[in-house]
Amino acid sequence: MRCTLLISLFLFVASCGSDSSGSSQSAGTITLGPNQGVDFGSGDLIETGGAPFSKSDLYAVENGDELRLDTGGATITQNAPFLIFPKGGYESLDDIPNVAPQESDRGPLLNPAAGTGFVLQNYLDGGYTKGRIIETSPSAVTIEWERLVLE
Numbered sequence: 001m002r003c004t005l006l007i008s009l010f011l012f013v014a015s016c017g018s019d020s021s022g023s024s025q026s027a028g029t030i031t032l033g034p035n036q037g038v039d040f041g042s043g044d045l046i047e048t049g050g051a052p053f054s055k056s057d058l059y060a061v062e063n064g065d066e067l068r069l070d071t072g073g074a075t076i077t078q079n080a081p082f083l084i085f086p087k088g089g090y091e092s093l094d095d096i097p098n099v100a101p102q103e104s105d106r107g108p109l110l111n112p113a114a115g116t117g118f119v120l121q122n123y124l125d126g127g128y129t130k131g132r133i134i135e136t137s138p139s140a141v142t143i144e145w146e147r148l149v150l151e
Contacts, residue, residue: 027146032060033139034067040122040129040147053079057122057129058143063110065138070108072123082107085117090132093146100128100150112141119148 025043032038037046037056052059053076060067073079083101090096096117116133131145
């Protein structure tokens with residue numbers, strides 16, 4: 001009986017600790033370079049390659065001497081809603097309104113600058129994420145982000 005109980009307990013703990021569908025993350029910081037994107041459901045950095053819009057929630061591509069940020073979507077012209085707040089001034093995620101972007105709110109975010117805030121609808125899972133540009137360079141953009149639950 002004791003052996004059966006220990007085996008049952010071990011199997012229960014092992015099954016609770018595994019997740020075959022992948023992990024999820026609700027907030028973080030990520031740095032995107034050219035042809036990289038992010039899956040905000042998992043927090044994973046994605047090497048976007050040929051069709052970045054179909055592989056990520058937000059991606060970066062070269063735009064002259066700067067990077068451009070845009071949301072994922074079914075096609076390059078049918079991307080997810082992307083509400084961009086004025087450049088500068090957002091020192092924390094708490095400063096950015098918790099509002100859903102409308103269908104008419106579309107990117108891209110050209111020449112991202114530190115302090116720019118945004119809220120987007122995630123292409124990959126349909127949820128919402130708000131973010132703040134922390135730092136930029138010609139080859140990288142660092143973003144602080146958190147998932148939103150909007151009603």
